Amino acid sequence: MNIVLLGSPGVGKGTYAKRISKIYNIPHISTGDMFREAIKNKTEIGLKAKGYMDKGELVPDDVTIKTVEERLKKDDCKNGFMLDGFPRTIAQAEALDKIIVIDKVLNFTASDEVIIDRLSGRRVCKSCGAIFHIRNIIPKTEGVCDNCGGELYQRDDDKPESVKKRLDVYREQTEPLIEYYKEKELLADIDANKPIEQVDEIIADVRKALEE
Numbered sequence: 072m073n074i075v076l077l078g079s080p081g082v083g084k085g086t087y088a089k090r091i092s093k094i095y096n097i098p099h100i101s102t103g104d105m106f107r108e109a110i111k112n113k114t115e116i117g118l119k120a121k122g123y124m125d126k127g128e129l130v131p132d133d134v135t136i137k138t139v140e141e142r143l144k145k146d147d148c149k150n151g152f153m154l155d156g157f158p159r160t161i162a163q164a165e166a167l168d169k170i171i172v173i174d175k176v177l178n179f180t181a182s183d184e185v186i187i188d189r190l191s192g193r194r195v196c197k198s199c200g201a202i203f204h205i206r207n208i209i210p211k212t213e214g215v216c217d218n219c220g221g222e223l224y225q226r227d228d229d230k231p232e233s234v235k236k237r238l239d240v241y242r243e244q245t246e247p248l249i250e251y252y253k254e255k256e257l258l259a260d261i262d263a264n265k266p267i268e269q270v271d272e273i274i275a276d277v278r279k280a281l282e283e
């Protein structure tokens with residue numbers, strides 16, 4: 072199954088994606104993770120992406136589309152995949168439609184208050200990318216990843232100066248995708264306005280939407 076995850080930054084897509092990817096045995100493809108990895112490795116794409124990401128802006132469509140197109144050609148995508156953070160513009164969605172057929176789009180929703188809290192408290196493992204939160208998903212040892220012992224850090228773009236910009240960009244450039252996929256009858260809304268203890272309920276709603 073070829074799945075797209077939509078929803079504001081901070082709604083929890085990365086957390087749900089890791090769970091869904093295990094259940095359905097399909098790769099979790101996060102363009103944000105791919106760009107962060109490229110920056111770490113100082114590749115050409117990383118150098119192009121860095122300035123935009125630091126400002127909370129979108130990386131240009133041509134760079135992003137090419138990155139995803141290459142990734143989708145890999146063997147592990149043969150039986151399906153889950154895109155997290157792509158598409159983020161109508162141009163990206165149109166390009167994706169030319170590359171492959173999408174079966175379902177999950178649109179995660181939560182209030183502004185919950186989203187800002189999730190973004191500002193998020194901590195990420197430098198080594199394995201696992202996601203924690205200073206109040207809601209607390210690691211056993213402060214600053215240390217439960218999974219791999221890696222160092223937890225706050226993403227630069229989760230700091231207050233970038234968060235507002237990212238939310239504005241989401242509203243202006245990404246939210247129109249909700250209508251785009253609704254018209255194609257691919258969209259399923261998932262209520263993510265629940266505390267982390269209820270993440271199992273969110274995943275159960277996802278399974279219902281994917282299996283109906």
Ligand code: AMP
Binds near residue numbers: 103124163
């Ligand atoms: P994320 O980890 O999904 O929050 O993405 C972090 C940052 O990576 C975004 O704020 C953008 O600068 C960049 N990015 C990720 N995905 C895309 C995309 N589909 N189009 C453009 N920029 C992206």
